[in-house]
Amino acid sequence: MNWRSERIWIELITGSRKTSNFCWAFILLLGSLGFLLVGMSSYLGRNLISLFPSKEIIFFPQGIVMSFYGIAGLFISSYLWCTIFLNIGSGYDLFDRKEGIVRIFRWGFPGKNRRILLRFLIKDIQSIRIELKKGIYTRPVLYLEIRGQGPVPITRTDENFTPREMEEKTAELAYFLGVPIEVF
Template identity: 75%
Template sequence: MSWQSEHIWIEVRTGSRKLSNFFWALVVFLGSLGFLVVGTSSYLGKNLISFFPSQQILFFPQGIVMSFYGIAGLFISSYLWCAISLNVGSGYDRFDRKKGRGCIFRWGFPGKNRRIFLRFRLKDIQSIKLEVKEGISARCILSLNIRGRGTIPLTRADENWTPRQMEEKVAELALFLRVPIEIEI
């Protein structure tokens, strides 16, 4: 989602609260719970849930491995749910031509650097860079090349933009900021 006027451009960035993240967090949680139930059932020697036959599984070594996978999956699942609940990666990009300032804001994990806030002058922007990787895992990444700060990415690698949509976005932003475009293929 973006908002644009004659002098201000605001681009709102979605974070971890995406449908795919909810799906994978749920799949990992349910899968790890299944592994943990089978490992525990093999330890106790009886089926805790009827559709998980664990009597053929010996506790040593298969039951231990299943329990380990279950516990590891619960940790991964809890990480995903924490990222979703904190909406890590969300924020906005704001460019104000009238004041000649730009800022990029993102939320991170709790701690010292929970809020990531970068301010810069628009005249320090050297170019807008579009990185296109083709192949099996094709991706387009939009970033700013800022004097003294290097390259700062604006989009994530997993955002599903078509090359055409990304080209249009880059052209609009470059026209608004009055800077050149760099394309890296």
Template identity: 80%
Template sequence: MNWRSEHIWIELITGSRKISNFCWACILFLGSLGFLLVGTSSYFGRNLISLFPSQQIVFFPQGIVMCFYGIAGLFISSYLWCTISWSVGSGYDKFDRKEGIVCIFRWGFPGRNRRIFFRFRIRDIRSIRIEVKEGLFPRRVLYMEIGGRGDIPLTRTDENLTPREIEQKAAESAYFLRVPIEVF
């Protein structure tokens, strides 16, 4: 969702609360729970899951390995659920031509640096840069080049934008900020 007026442009960033992350967290949780239940049912010799008879899986070594994979999967699943609940990576980009200020805000992991906030003047922006790497895994990222601070990405690296979309976004940003576009 974006909000735009003549002098202010606010672009909201979704971060880790994407549908794909929800799907992967659910799949990983259910799969690892299944592995853990099959491993523990082989230990107890009782069917905790009716799909697999516990007599077919010997506890040592198959049951131990399945328990290990189940526990490891639960840890990874809990990590995904935590990043989703903390909304890591979400935030906003605010461009204010009237004040001459750009604000970039993102939520990080809990701790001292949970809030990531950059603020700088529009006149410090040198250009909007498009980085394109084609091949088996194409990568198209939009950066804002700032004098003395380096490059700040405006799009996520995992965001699969088409060449037309990245060009349009770069053109809109460059036009609004009145800076040139560079392509690498």
């Protein structure tokens, strides 16, 4: 949900609470529990999971490896569930022409830096920069070039904008802030 008026532009940023993260965390939890149960059933000599007879899986080395993968998967799954619960990366971008201030707020991990807030004046913005991140999946990233601070990214790297959508967003924001556009 975004909101815009003549003087204020607010963009809400979704964090870790995305459907794909829920799916991966759930799949990883179920898979790691399966590995752990197979490892435990090979250790105990009983069938805790009816799909695999425990006598076919020897505890050393297959059962130990299965248990290790199960425990490692549980740690990774718990990390994903914690980031989803805390909604890491969520926040907002606020551009206020009335006060001449830009605020970028994000939620981080618990601790003294849980709340990440960047504030700077609109008059300190030199330009808006689009940079294409190369790799397997080329994606555009939008930066604010701030005098004395360098570039500040304002789009998430996992947002799936088409180049046309990114150009439109960049042009609208540059017009709103009254700054030029740079392309790298």
